[in-house]
Amino acid sequence: MNRQQLVQHIRQKQSFLCVGLDTDIEKIPIHLRQTEDPIFEFNRAIIDATHTFVVAYKPNLAFYEAAGMSGLSALKKTLDYLRQFEVLTIADAKRGDIGNTATLYAKAFLDPQGEFNFDAITIAPYMGEDSVKPFLGYPDKWAVLLALTSNKGSADFQFMEDKATGDKLFEKVLKTSQQWGTPETMMYVVGATQASMLTTVRRIVPNHFLLVPGVGAQGGSLQEVCKYGMTKDCGLLVNASRSILYASSGTDFATKAAEEARSLRDAMAKELSAIQ
Amino acid sequence: MNRQQLVQHIRQKQSFLCVGLDTDIEKIPIHLRQTEDPIFEFNRAIIDATHTFVVAYKPNLAFYEAAGMSGLSALKKTLDYLRQFEVLTIADAKRGDIGNTATLYAKAFLDPQGEFNFDAITIAPYMGEDSVKPFLGYPDKWAVLLALTSNKGSADFQFMEDKATGDKLFEKVLKTSQQWGTPETMMYVVGATQASMLTTVRRIVPNHFLLVPGVGAQGGSLQEVCKYGMTKDCGLLVNASRSILYASSGTDFATKAAEEARSLRDAMAKELSAIQ
Numbered sequence: 001m002n003r004q005q006l007v008q009h010i011r012q013k014q015s016f017l018c019v020g021l022d023t024d025i026e027k028i029p030i031h032l033r034q035t036e037d038p039i040f041e042f043n044r045a046i047i048d049a050t051h052t053f054v055v056a057y058k059p060n061l062a063f064y065e066a067a068g069m070s071g072l073s074a075l076k077k078t079l080d081y082l083r084q085f086e087v088l089t090i091a092d093a094k095r096g097d098i099g100n101t102a103t104l105y106a107k108a109f110l111d112p113q114g115e116f117n118f119d120a121i122t123i124a125p126y127m128g129e130d131s132v133k134p135f136l137g138y139p140d141k142w143a144v145l146l147a148l149t150s151n152k153g154s155a156d157f158q159f160m161e162d163k164a165t166g167d168k169l170f171e172k173v174l175k176t177s178q179q180w181g182t183p184e185t186m187m188y189v190v191g192a193t194q195a196s197m198l199t200t201v202r203r204i205v206p207n208h209f210l211l212v213p214g215v216g217a218q219g220g221s222l223q224e225v226c227k228y229g230m231t232k233d234c235g236l237l238v239n240a241s242r243s244i245l246y247a248s249s250g251t252d253f254a255t256k257a258a259e260e261a262r263s264l265r266d267a268m269a270k271e272l273s274a275i276q
Numbered sequence: 277m278n279r280q281q282l283v284q285h286i287r288q289k290q291s292f293l294c295v296g297l298d299t300d301i302e303k304i305p306i307h308l309r310q311t312e313d314p315i316f317e318f319n320r321a322i323i324d325a326t327h328t329f330v331v332a333y334k335p336n337l338a339f340y341e342a343a344g345m346s347g348l349s350a351l352k353k354t355l356d357y358l359r360q361f362e363v364l365t366i367a368d369a370k371r372g373d374i375g376n377t378a379t380l381y382a383k384a385f386l387d388p389q390g391e392f393n394f395d396a397i398t399i400a401p402y403m404g405e406d407s408v409k410p411f412l413g414y415p416d417k418w419a420v421l422l423a424l425t426s427n428k429g430s431a432d433f434q435f436m437e438d439k440a441t442g443d444k445l446f447e448k449v450l451k452t453s454q455q456w457g458t459p460e461t462m463m464y465v466v467g468a469t470q471a472s473m474l475t476t477v478r479r480i481v482p483n484h485f486l487l488v489p490g491v492g493a494q495g496g497s498l499q500e501v502c503k504y505g506m507t508k509d510c511g512l513l514v515n516a517s518r519s520i521l522y523a524s525s526g527t528d529f530a531t532k533a534a535e536e537a538r539s540l541r542d543a544m545a546k547e548l549s550a551i552q
Binding site: 098114127152164 | 338341342352371374378381384392401404405407408422429431438439440442445452
C-alpha cells in the first residue's frame with residue numbers, strides 16, 4: 001500500500017487507528033482456548049469486529065515467536081486472512097542487522113512471494129545505514145524506523161546529546177535516516193508518551209508518517225499526539241493494542257473490542273475534521 | 277551453559293570459535309538441495325564436521341525467517357540436534373522491544389520449555405533497560421548486547437559523542453548496561469573490524485565475554501582481536517560464518533568446512549597458550 005492509498009483510506013474511514021495484534025495465548029478468552037488454533041481464531045474475530053474502524057494492523061512478532069511453530073503458523077494465517085481487507089499490515093519486528101542479513105529480514109517480511117508479505121516492518125537504527133536500506137527496496141512497502149520510543153528505557157540512550165551538534169540521539173536518527181528513505185518509503189516510531197517531543201520531531205520530519213504507540217494502556221493522549229503531530233495528510237498512525245484486544249475477557253470480547261475501536265475512530269474523526 | 281562451563285570448554289578444546297550458521301538456501305551445495313530439508317541437512321553436516329573445533333554455534337535468525345515456516349522448522353531441528361554436543365547456542369536475533377514484549381522474546385528463545393531453548397540471544401540496546409532486563413532472568417543463559425558492530429553503518433550512531441561525558445554511544449551502552457547484568461549473564465558484541473577499539477572496550481568491561489564477528493569474510497584479524505581483547509579467562513568468542521560454511525560449494529563442503537574450523541582452532545590454541 002503506497003502513501004496515496006494510505007491517505008485515501010484514512011479519509012474514507014475517518015480513522016488513523018492501527019490495532020496492535022499483541023495476541024497473548026494467556027489472555028485469550030477461555031472459550032477460544034479449546035479451538036484448534038486459538039491465536040488465529042482470536043485474531044480473526046478481532047479483525048472481523050474492528051476492520052471498518054481501522055486502517056492498519058500490527059502483529060507484534062514476539063507474541064507469535066513465544067508460541068513457537070504454532071504461533072508462527074497462526075501469524076501466517078492471520079496475514080492471509082487480512083489480505084481481503086484494504087488495510088496496511090505492519091510487522092512489529094524491530095529488526096536490525098548488517099547489510100546481507102538485513103536483506104534477508106526484508107525478504108522474510110516484505111517479499112510479495114514470501115509467506116508473510118507484510119506492507120511494512122519496524123526497524124531498529126543502532127547499526128546504521130546498511131541495516132536499514134535493504135528494507136527500502138520493495139515498491140509500495142515501508143520501513144518504520146524507531147526514533148523515540150514509548151517506554152521508560154527510552155531515556156537511557158535516545159536523549160543522549162551529540163557533542164558536535166547538540167542533537168539528541170533520536171534527532172540524529174531522524175536527520176541521518178532522511179538521506180536513506182523518503183516520506184513515501186519510511187515512517188518513524190514516536191511514542192505517544194513523548195507527545196511533548198512531537199513538535200521537535202515535526203520540525204525535522206514535517207511530512208513523514210509517524211507510527212505512534214502508547215495511547216491507551218501506556219497512558220498517552222490522542223489529543224496531544226494530534227495537536228503536535230498531525231499534518232495536512234494526517235501523517236499519523238496511532239496504535240492501540242491491549243485496550244482493544246482485551247476490552248473484555250468474556251465471550252463478548254469481539255463486541256467490546258469493536259466498541260473500543262469505534263470510540264477511538266470517533267475521536268480520530270473529530271481530530272481529522274481540523275485538516276479537512 | 278554458565279561462564280565456568282564455557283571457560284572450561286574453551287580450555288579443553290583449545291578453541292573459542294563460534295560458527296555462525298548463516299545457512300543460505302541459495303549457497304547450499306546442489307546435491308543437498310534435492311533432500312527433504314536442505315537447510316537442516318546442511319547444518320547437520322557442518323556441525324558433525326566442525327563440533328570438535330568449536331565452542332559455540334550461532335544461527336542467524338534472518339536466514340531461517342527468510343525461508344518461511346520450513347526455515348523455522350529447520351532451525352528447531354538444528355537446535356534439537358545441537359543438544360547432544362556441549363556447545364553454547366546463540367540466537368543471533370538482535371531483538372529489542374519494550375518490557376512486556378522483551379519478556380516474550382526471552383521466552384521464545386531462552387525458555388527451557390520452549391521450542392528453541394537457546395543458551396544466549398543477541399539484543400539491540402536502543403530501547404534501554406526494560407528492553408534488555410527480561411533476557412537476564414534465565415539461569416545459566418546469556419544476553420549478548422550490541423555495543424560496537426562490525427559493519428559500515430556502525431559509524432552512523434555508535435561513535436556519537438555524549439556532550440555531558442565525552443563518551444561515545446557504544447561506550448555509554450557498555451557503561452550503562454553493566455548496571456543491568458553481570459559478566460555471568462551478559463556478553464557484548466564487538467566487531468573484529470573495530471579491533472583498535474578493543475582497548476577502550478576492555479577498559480570499560482575488563483571481564484565480560486565479547487562475541488566478535490567480522491573475522492574472515494568481513495576482514496577482521498584474529499591476532500589483533502586477541503592482542504587487545506583477550507582476558508585471563510579468554511573472554512572471547514570469535515565468530516566465523518561464510519568462510520567456514522561455504523569453504524567449498526561441492527560435495528566436499530563439510531570436509532573443507534572442517535579444515536577451515538581446524539585451522540582457526542589451531543590459530544586460537546596458539547593465542548590461548550599466552551594465558552596458560
